[in-house]
Every structure is written in C-alpha cells, then in structure tokens.
Amino acid sequence: MYAQGLINASGDPNAAETPEQLARFQARIDAEEKIEAREWMPAAYRKTLIRQISQHAHSEIIGMQPEGNWVTRAPSLRRKASLLAKVQDEGGHGLYLYAAAETLGISREEMQDQLLSGAAKYSSIFNYPTLTWADIGAIGWLVDGAAIMNQIPLCRCSYGPYARAMVR
Template identity: 80%
Template structure:
C-alpha cells in the first residue's frame, strides 16, 4: 500500500502537479521540506542582523530609509516562510527552538561580519544575487505553499540586489578611498557567496532525492556556475575585480572557469566555528527572550477578544 502511494505521488510530481498540504506525501518528503523551508526562514531572520548593524550608520537619510525597508522585507520573508513550513505540521515555536538550540542551520554567509558601508553593497549584489539564483527555480518547486511564497520573495530580493549593486556603482565612481572600500568588500564577500550554493554535487547528500521530487530544479554546481558567469560580466560595469586569479572565460565550455573553493572554511562555518556564529545565535536568543512579554500580551488579548465575542453570541 505504501509503495503504491509513493508511486502515485511520484507520478504526480513527474506530471508537474503541485503537492498541497492536505495531499498524501512520503514522510521523507515532508521532513526534507521542513528542513529546507525552516532553514530558509531562519536565514532570512538571522540575515537581518549583519545589515541591521548599519541602519544607524548609513551615510544619508535616503540610504537609511532604503536599508530599513530592506531589513523589514527580510523579516517579512522569514515570517512568510515559517507559515509555509507550518502547513507541513511543524509549529513555529518548534522551529524557533531548533534554531536557538543549534539543531537547525541557516545560511553560512550570515556568520561573516559587516565591516564597512560597502558591505551593504556587496551583500546586496553578491549575497542577494546568489539567493535569487537559488530561489527563482524554487518558484517551480513541487510543494505549492513554498513555490507560491517564493514568487513574492524573489520579486523583493531582486530589488535588494539592484540596491546593493547601485551602492557599489556609486562607490566605484567616487574617491580613491571609496573605490578601495568597495574592492575590499568584494574581496571579503566573493568566496563566501560562492559557498552559499552548498557543497559540491558529489558531497551533497540531499540533492539527488530533492531533484527527483522536484523540490530543487538545478544542482548546487549548476547554480554556482551560472552565478559566476553573471558576476564575471557585471563586475566590468563596476570597473573593479573579482578576487580570483583563475577566473577566465572558457570558450570550449561556454562558461567561466574559476578557482578552487576553500571547503575547509565552509565546513568550519557550518560546524559553528565562523567569525560570528555565536554572536548571531546569542542575538536571536536575546530577542526571543526579551520579546516574551509581547507574545504573552498578544495571546492574552486574543483570548479576551474571543471571550467577549462568545459572550455577545450567548
């Protein structure tokens, strides 16, 4: 019976029929989605921290307003994705507990510090650019709530990327000190952004099954190559350089070749040994604890409102 259900499930996937929360699904499919969607949501929430660090230090009011709007967008994305994950039967409190305990992961890129204003540009161009590369195919994910959530998320992320590139473009046309600051930022964020696509295909344990279930549409290495190809052209507009001496166009392959990735650094950050891992988790736990009174007040208000409505109907 179970095998018959799995076969029918796979046939739906193969026919590009969306899976909805009330449909039958293999437990492993459900758990894979919970892991991926909650990790994505955690990344949006933790991702507010490196940029929120610069809201009070933005160079002018226009920059401050744009950055504030961007950080608010990230909060919205996280809440949107938590809602999508909840349709799979996991509670939001459980997801928060997994994040705070270190059981659940988030994108390793957010464990690096933001040292200058130019980092707001590099994060927008490179980090959000890599996120878009990952997320646009997710608009066609086999799980309906996730795919629909990604349509809105990708539209807003594309604004974030353009905003980041515009910061770098302005700096690249500024003083020599501003150009140096922009180049330094790209030097620090390039390789972590390349790592955002995850481990090599032959070391990614979930890719094959996720591709079969059409949760993912492209492999990590395919997306990474596409990202490098695009950035290698866009950097020419900035008249800056990508910090990779091995980056060069390969006519035969029709793609850019690029240097070796420091996978030791990647796995160290994943393991919790990055520059800001502890700081990021401590900040999230502090926010959770200090926000307890808000949650309690909202719950009490909802209970009183429900009671008043019940009394009116009686």
C-alpha cells in the same frame, strides 16, 4: 493547528507508506503537479521540506542582522530608508516561509527552538562580520544576487505553499 492536513489516505498519520502510494506520489511529481498541505505525501518528503523551508526562513531572519546593524550608521537618510525597507522585506520573507513550513505540521516555536539550539541551520554567510559600509554593498550585490538565482527555481517547486511563498 494544521493537523487535519497531516493525515495520510488511511486516516492514520503513522500508517506505513505503500509502494502504490509512493508510485502515485512520484507520478504527480514527474507530472509537475503541485502537492498541497492537506494531500498525502511521504514522510521523507515532509521531513526534507521542513528542513529546507525552515533553513530558508531562518536565513531570511538572520539575514536581517548584518544590514540592521548598519541602519543607524548608514551614510545618508536615503540609505537608512533603503536599509530599513530591505530589513523589513527580509523579515516578511521569513514570515511567509515560516507560514509555509507550518502547513507541514511544525510550529514556528519549534523551528525557532531548533535554530537557537543549533539543531537547525541558516546560511553561513551571515556569520561573517559587516565591518564597513562596503560590506553592506557586497551583501546586496553578491549574497542577494545569489539568493535570487536560487529562489527563481523554487517558484516552480513541487510543494504548493513553498512555491507560492517564493513568488511573494
């Protein structure tokens, strides 16, 4: 779907990277320019972005589960509504991130297959059970607080689609 953005300057997606290309790319990074999906980038940069963005997207989607399990058990209608909004928000974040990763030439299905096979990872904090309502509070306070601190610098990352997804 996005293959036209995956071709390097020579037109050959498998052409070797030259030292000049790498130097120009590094100069753009050093100048804090945004790299866009249709622009040339080193294979290692693309591979790292795919891994990082897919892990981030998976963490958003998997992160819906602990809170989603508590929607029916929340102590009040107001808290149920708050949890539903939070779960929906996490799902939206995951979709934005999957879309950003797709600009790098990997499909959503491939990323999900990697997650289900164990080849891709997500934040391990979501492996711990949320046995009490207080656990939900801890997730909201500690886990989400830490995620916000990580996501603020990502708004300024070098890959344009990822940076824009983080602003949303």
